[in-house]
Amino acid sequence: MLVALTGGVASGKTSVSDRLSARGVPVVDTDLIARQVVAPGSPGLNRVVEAFGPEILDSSGALDRRALRERVFARPEARERLEAILHPLIEKEARRQVALHREADYVVLVVPLLVESGLFKDADRVVVVDVPESVQIERLVERDNVDRSQAESMLAAQATRPNRLAAATDVLDNSGSIEELMEATDELYEKLTRLSRRPPRAPRMP
Ligand SMILES: CC(C)(COP(=O)(O)OP(=O)(O)OC[C@H]1O[C@@H](n2cnc3c(N)ncnc32)[C@H](O)[C@@H]1O)[C@@H](O)C(=O)NCCC(=O)NCCS
Numbered sequence: 001m002l003v004a005l006t007g008g009v010a011s012g013k014t015s016v017s018d019r020l021s022a023r024g025v026p027v028v029d030t031d032l033i034a035r036q037v038v039a040p041g042s043p044g045l046n047r048v049v050e051a052f053g054p055e056i057l058d059s060s061g062a063l064d065r066r067a068l069r070e071r072v073f074a075r076p077e078a079r080e081r082l083e084a085i086l087h088p089l090i091e092k093e094a095r096r097q098v099a100l101h102r103e104a105d106y107v108v109l110v111v112p113l114l115v116e117s118g119l120f121k122d123a124d125r126v127v128v129v130d131v132p133e134s135v136q137i138e139r140l141v142e143r144d145n146v147d148r149s150q151a152e153s154m155l156a157a158q159a160t161r162p163n164r165l166a167a168a169t170d171v172l173d174n175s176g177s178i179e180e181l182m183e184a185t186d187e188l189y190e191k192l193t194r195l196s197r198r199p200p201r202a203p204r205m206p
């Protein structure tokens with residue numbers, strides 16, 4: 001079973017996926033893959049440099065993520081250009097990593113842009129971590145030390161809360177404490193384990 005986990009920026013996806021991972025669930029994270037596909041010397045990084053110029057590299061030749069982030073969230077056409085390069089690479093690598101866990105009852109695939117990108121429409125379940133936008137902005141500003149207007153432009157580049165909720169089969173409310181989120185995640189774990197358990201093999205006929 002393929003379980004997609006999504007939510008807006010700073011909604012709490014990593015907090016949920018870390019908990020599931022600690023309980024032994026295989027987790028594949030497309031934010032991590034988005035970094036792997038632009039590692040120094042990779043074909044992905046070469047294509048990004050062709051599109052955006054060498055100014056988006058730092059002095060060591062690695063991607064300057066902050067510089068690219070400022071560009072893509074300021075200009076929708078730049079974001080679309082970056083996505084057109086990276087999304088096919090991310091999808092291919094994510095599917096490869098998911099396939100490595102074929103023995104598991106289920107795999108959790110963290111996809112921040114599930115609703116926006118139309119990727120992984122074949123997921124069996126869609127778990128949405130849900131918070132009001134004001135809480136997302138507060139947590140984003142605090143965690144990443146970005147200014148409010150940058151936080152707002154990131155949210156503006158993403159699906160609206162109702163659109164994301166419309167895609168959900170399961171919703172984790174993260175407007176309360178982290179302890180409450182962990183409890184809700186444990187309940188989700190039990191539910192997914194139950195839903196995914198394979199029926200026992202039929203006994204062999206004599
Ligand atoms: C713009 C980049 C360089 C910024 O890097 P940075 O290290 O600052 O952020 P990071 O990659 O950790 O992403 C943080 C969050 O930003 C949001 N975000 C990232 N890319 C996008 C996008 N294209 N549109 C809307 N939101 C986005 C997501 O909520 C994500 O979880 C990077 O996010 C990127 O390469 N984005 C394009 C690839 C992509 O779409 N990634 C999302 C995985 S499907």
Ligand SMILES: Nc1ncnc2c1ncn2[C@@H]1O[C@H](COP(=O)(O)OP(=O)(O)OP(=O)(O)O)[C@@H](O)[C@H]1O
Nearest residue numbers: 008009010011012013014015139143174176177178
């Ligand atoms: N219930 C909560 N109460 C207070 N802080 C929280 C809560 N849940 C998460 N946080 C904090 O909010 C921030 C965002 O959480 P997290 O990193 O899990 O979100 P994310 O959805 O993975 O973010 P991103 O979209 O950037 O990958 C983190 O600093 C986290 O510690």
